[in-house]
Amino acid sequence: MSIFGSKQALLAGAAFAVLGAPIAFAAGNAQTATPAPAQQATPAPSPSPTPPSASPAPSPAETAAPEGEGEEQGGEESSAPSTSNARLPTLEELESLDTDELDELLGLKPKYDIPKAQRRETTRVGILDEAEGGLPAASLAKQPQALVRAALTGTQGRLVSRWGHIALRRALASRLAAPNGMSGVEFAGLRAQLLNRMGEFSAARAIAQDVDVDAWNTRLANAAVDSYIATGDIVGACPLAVLRGGYRDDAQWDALRSICSAYGGESGRARNELARMRNAKSRGDLEDIDVLLAQRYAGAAGLGNSTVTIEWDDVDELTPWRYGLAAALGMDIPDRLLDDAGPYYQRASASLPSLPLALRVNGARRAAREGIFSSAALIDLYSQAYAAGGNEGSVGTDAAQLRTAYVDPDPAARVAAIRALWGEDAQIPYDRQVLTAYAAARIPAGDQFSGDAAPLIAAMLAAGLDLDAARWRDVVDEGDAxxxxxxxxxxxxxxxxxxxxxxxxxxxxxxxxxxxxxxxxxxxxxxxxxxxxxxxxxxxxxxxxxxxxxxxxxxxxxxxxxxxxxxxxxxxxxxxxxxxxxxxxxxxxxxxxxxxxxxxxxxxxxxxxxxxxxxx
Known part of the structure; x- marks a missing residue:
């Protein structure tokens, strides 16, 4: 059935009509084709999570308030209004104010997370420059913003193709100028949201961090917080909590702000806020487990709640908040909750170093199938498992077989180990072919292994090893798989x-x-x-x-x-x-x-x- 006929309709109503919009051609859009690198067709390196260095101070136009936000949320600091008729607060009123309100009253609340002279422009946002394998910066600058927006919002995240995922991630991570009519902040937010939906949480976090926090609009702020929770980087949201504490009004955000207070040295305030939240009859969407996890996490900052007991007996389901906090704390999550969890949690687990290796491997297998993990990243994880426990357990057994598949001097023994990793099913799990790609590339092409030629070729091409696969063209028969x-x-x-x-x-x-x-x-x-x-x-x-x-x-x-x-x-x-x-x-x-x-x-x-x- 056609993709466009499914319930996962890519665009709805009038939004779909923008696909018929004319596509502009600009000199900056042209890209010269380059031959694939030797032994591998992989077109670009994985985007680095490290944001680029700061660029010169922005122009007034670039520092304008973000779309959908009040003037105080971005841009140049406005002149203070006249206070000649302002009434000074009484001592009783001052004592009732919390720290944020007091800082706001006395003008002590920071407006920027970095000095004004070092603030970055948003004319181009991304983590992969063209010189580093990214796409040309001006590629979308003259395209209809409605067309770009429709493509970004209409893609729900999961692609059928591992290589399609890799190509899309490269485009989303590239350092690009926004289309005409769309702000750089809005463009960054749309891309970060899509990267989150794809399971590319680290890349989404890096895109957000390439924009100064005080310039974030609601879309980018939401995407950033989602990526921080998914990567277990809970305190990564603290600059937003300090600069833009009022951007959300919900119980989870209040709990996150309390955590940030604890890590900012305000232990007493954090303790009181979390205790009050736990005792409240109405906590919005938060349950007791959510507040307890926040107390436990805040306790690591010296709050005194590091011994909070976490009970999962009455918990019926996981949420990103529960999973992110528990994983960051290195806590065991009951199998009954993990078994019923959706793909999000497997994608998140793949890159969380605080989780047990066995749990990470299960997530990494999905990540490899979908294109989030490279073959090398998956092999590294199995190598860690082998170094930690040898051939103990199912993961250790696979790690030992993988070692044989790569280092045994006998090609027949290496092929046998590869077959063992593939399993007995007629349809080989695709992540196992990704895992054995480089081992397959070391098998000599010849009639001795012609019966395994098709899956070996599939494994090599799963990692882009096209020139290694080319050695088998005289071995396979015309018309074979x-x-x-x-x-x-x-x-x-x-x-x-x-x-x-x-x-x-x-x-x-x-x-x-x-x-x-x-x-x-x-x-x-x-x-x-x-x-x-x-x-x-x-x-x-x-x-x-x-x-x-x-x-x-x-x-x-x-x-x-x-x-x-x-x-x-x-x-x-x-x-x-x-x-x-x-x-x-x-x-x-x-x-x-x-x-x-x-x-x-x-x-x-x-x-x-x-x-x-x-x-x-």
Missing amino acids: GWGMLAVGLPNAKQPVSNNAIDSFSDKDSSTGRARTGLLVAGLAGLGRISSGTRNGWDRELGLELGRETAWSKAIGRAGEVRNAALVSLLMGLGMQGDDWSRMTPRHLYYIVSALRQSGLEAEARMIAAEAVARG
């Missing part, structure tokens, strides 16, 4: 793929309705590796409708024509939503692969097409 992956996955194809070769692949295709053949044809057509006659013939035979256009296909096609890789990536994410490859139609794959190739992202286009053949 491994041949299909190489037909779309290898660079520098010299001859078009013949109709007979595709026919041979189709004869061996056991997928429902020859779905895998349809994805192969769509990938080859998008890469320009079959003739128009071959494409049209298979289009008719399989009912692929590759020529049918929609507002989305016109928009992504035009973005590809003008070589705007950033806009193509955003629209690609919009068209790749879903939990598995059954949600992806060949028609959508064709437009995505074609636009990526035209915009200069051929490596990503090839890896997505190869993944489709492997997993479709």
